[in-house]
Amino acid sequence: MMDPIGAKTWVVPGGRIPFPSHGDEPEFTGFDQLCVLNTGDRPAELELTVYYEDQDPVGPYPLTVPPRRIRHVRLNDLVDPEAIRLTRPYGAVLTGAVPVVVQFQRQDTRLPGTIALTDVIAHPAG
Amino acid sequence: MMDPIGAKTWVVPGGRIPFPSHGDEPEFTGFDQLCVLNTGDRPAELELTVYYEDQDPVGPYPLTVPPRRIRHVRLNDLVDPEAIRLTRPYGAVLTGAVPVVVQFQRQDTRLPGTIALTDVIAHPAG
Amino acid sequence: MMDPIGAKTWVVPGGRIPFPSHGDEPEFTGFDQLCVLNTGDRPAELELTVYYEDQDPVGPYPLTVPPRRIRHVRLNDLVDPEAIRLTRPYGAVLTGAVPVVVQFQRQDTRLPGTIALTDVIAHPAG
Amino acid sequence: MMDPIGAKTWVVPGGRIPFPSHGDEPEFTGFDQLCVLNTGDRPAELELTVYYEDQDPVGPYPLTVPPRRIRHVRLNDLVDPEAIRLTRPYGAVLTGAVPVVVQFQRQDTRLPGTIALTDVIAHPAG
Numbered sequence: 001m002m003d004p005i006g007a008k009t010w011v012v013p014g015g016r017i018p019f020p021s022h023g024d025e026p027e028f029t030g031f032d033q034l035c036v037l038n039t040g041d042r043p044a045e046l047e048l049t050v051y052y053e054d055q056d057p058v059g060p061y062p063l064t065v066p067p068r069r070i071r072h073v074r075l076n077d078l079v080d081p082e083a084i085r086l087t088r089p090y091g092a093v094l095t096g097a098v099p100v101v102v103q104f105q106r107q108d109t110r111l112p113g114t115i116a117l118t119d120v121i122a123h124p125a126g
Numbered sequence: 127m128m129d130p131i132g133a134k135t136w137v138v139p140g141g142r143i144p145f146p147s148h149g150d151e152p153e154f155t156g157f158d159q160l161c162v163l164n165t166g167d168r169p170a171e172l173e174l175t176v177y178y179e180d181q182d183p184v185g186p187y188p189l190t191v192p193p194r195r196i197r198h199v200r201l202n203d204l205v206d207p208e209a210i211r212l213t214r215p216y217g218a219v220l221t222g223a224v225p226v227v228v229q230f231q232r233q234d235t236r237l238p239g240t241i242a243l244t245d246v247i248a249h250p251a252g
Numbered sequence: 253m254m255d256p257i258g259a260k261t262w263v264v265p266g267g268r269i270p271f272p273s274h275g276d277e278p279e280f281t282g283f284d285q286l287c288v289l290n291t292g293d294r295p296a297e298l299e300l301t302v303y304y305e306d307q308d309p310v311g312p313y314p315l316t317v318p319p320r321r322i323r324h325v326r327l328n329d330l331v332d333p334e335a336i337r338l339t340r341p342y343g344a345v346l347t348g349a350v351p352v353v354v355q356f357q358r359q360d361t362r363l364p365g366t367i368a369l370t371d372v373i374a375h376p377a378g
Numbered sequence: 379m380m381d382p383i384g385a386k387t388w389v390v391p392g393g394r395i396p397f398p399s400h401g402d403e404p405e406f407t408g409f410d411q412l413c414v415l416n417t418g419d420r421p422a423e424l425e426l427t428v429y430y431e432d433q434d435p436v437g438p439y440p441l442t443v444p445p446r447r448i449r450h451v452r453l454n455d456l457v458d459p460e461a462i463r464l465t466r467p468y469g470a471v472l473t474g475a476v477p478v479v480v481q482f483q484r485q486d487t488r489l490p491g492t493i494a495l496t497d498v499i500a501h502p503a504g
Contacts, residue, residue: 005251014413014481035140037217070217091415091448103140118497119244125383131377161266163343196343229266245370257503287392289469322469355392371496
């Protein structure tokens with residue numbers, strides 16, 4: 001139907017999972033999230049690498065998006081090779097062999113009774 | 127006057143219409159919205175395809191933007207071929223024969239007395 | 253010092269000045285704002301055109317940014333050739349002869365005691 | 379491991395550090411922040427220049443990001459050659475000899491009991 005569209009490498013420098021959270025889980029749990037769209041006919045086998053201020057990068061975290069599907073993945077839920085510590089600054093690079101498009105979202109409920117949202121299209125690089 | 131500017135295909139991976147809403151309708155109803163600007167002299171006949179995590183894409187949803195006009199369309203309001211279920215994760219691809227520019231906005235009023243907004247320029251692809 | 257950087261045309265499809273506002277003016281007045289950076293040695297003489305859903309575009313609104321300066325302009329404050337009506341959907345195209353960079357920001361204080369912010373880099377087009 | 383990715387110059391036209399702040403410091407202090415990711419094998423020696431509405435640009439502010447590391451830098455914390463005055467509109471250009479990726483974030487706690495966040499990928503320029 002549709003040709004695969006997007007880029008093979010995507011970058012988000014500004015990660016930091018909010019903590020604590022207020023409100024019902026999981027709907028109001030604070031999160032950082034990657035949203036990936038694969039319009040192509042082949043599965044997108046992606047690798048996520050997490051960069052820090054004070055140690056070598058950690059990864060790869062494997063992430064698969066089937067053909068003609070999206071995946072919305074909370075960074076909070078990644079545990080292998082290791083969890084990303086809450087409130088720790090990080091950056092993320094997502095890379096694979098087929099083009100996809102990547103959006104990064106944060107939900108912040110650190111204060112009771114209020115939600116803050118923010119959103120970027122990740123930086124496409126090659 | 128002005129040449130048509132932008133791209134013919136635009137991508138938003140991170141859709142999810144917030145629910146429930148608080149406050150007066152329609153001003154404070156939660157929404158996901160596509161904002162399209164057609165600077166050209168010809169109508170932009172666009173097709174929206176909606177991608178999901180667990181089923182084949184749905185569409186096309188037809189969307190027309192007259193010459194030298196904008197349209198702000200709430201995804202909540204699309205019903206043909208089928209409505210997008212509230213709180214369900216999705217991605218969107220908007221494509222047509224003439225260049226346009228596309229912005230994606232969310233208004234979240236899930237908590238009483240507070241509004242969260244977020245905004246991206248969609249990813250241009252060809 | 254620095255070469256002029258950026259693009260000569262910038263596009264924002266998703267304008268809508270929030271109303272009403274709550275809190276002290278002008279600090280908490282709701283606004284849509286264009287932020288322009290001119291790194292070059294020549295003044296940037298820009299023209300803003302405003303697009304609507306249901307009438308021909310309005311403009312040009314003249315806007316000058318001196319060499320090596322920024323300007324943050326609230327759309328609410330533009331009156332010549334005519335004011336942009338509050339809560340009316342619009343799109344904006346900013347164009348000139350020298351490269352600049354343009355960011356679009358919204359501050360929404362429609363609900364008392366809460367602020368929503370959102371932000372995009374405008375779409376660069378040529 | 380990974381080639382250096384990104385661009386050598388990044389632009390943010392819409393700076394303005396929020397003031398006052400409410401809530402515990404430093405977690406809820408209002409800020410403007412630059413998030414830089416250097417995926418390459420060489421240190422990124424960056425120079426930040428700050429542009430204003432009514433005076434010549436100030437800088438360079440030096441900023442180093444080691445190989446395969448991120449840095450999240452609050453603009454509030456920069457003091458040499460001079461601090462950026464709170465609530466004063468500014469723009470920022472970050473430039474260096476190796477490619478990096480730059481995101482700009484704002485946390486606004488001017489109203490007690492509420493947080494507003496906003497986020498852009500800076501504009502890449504060469």
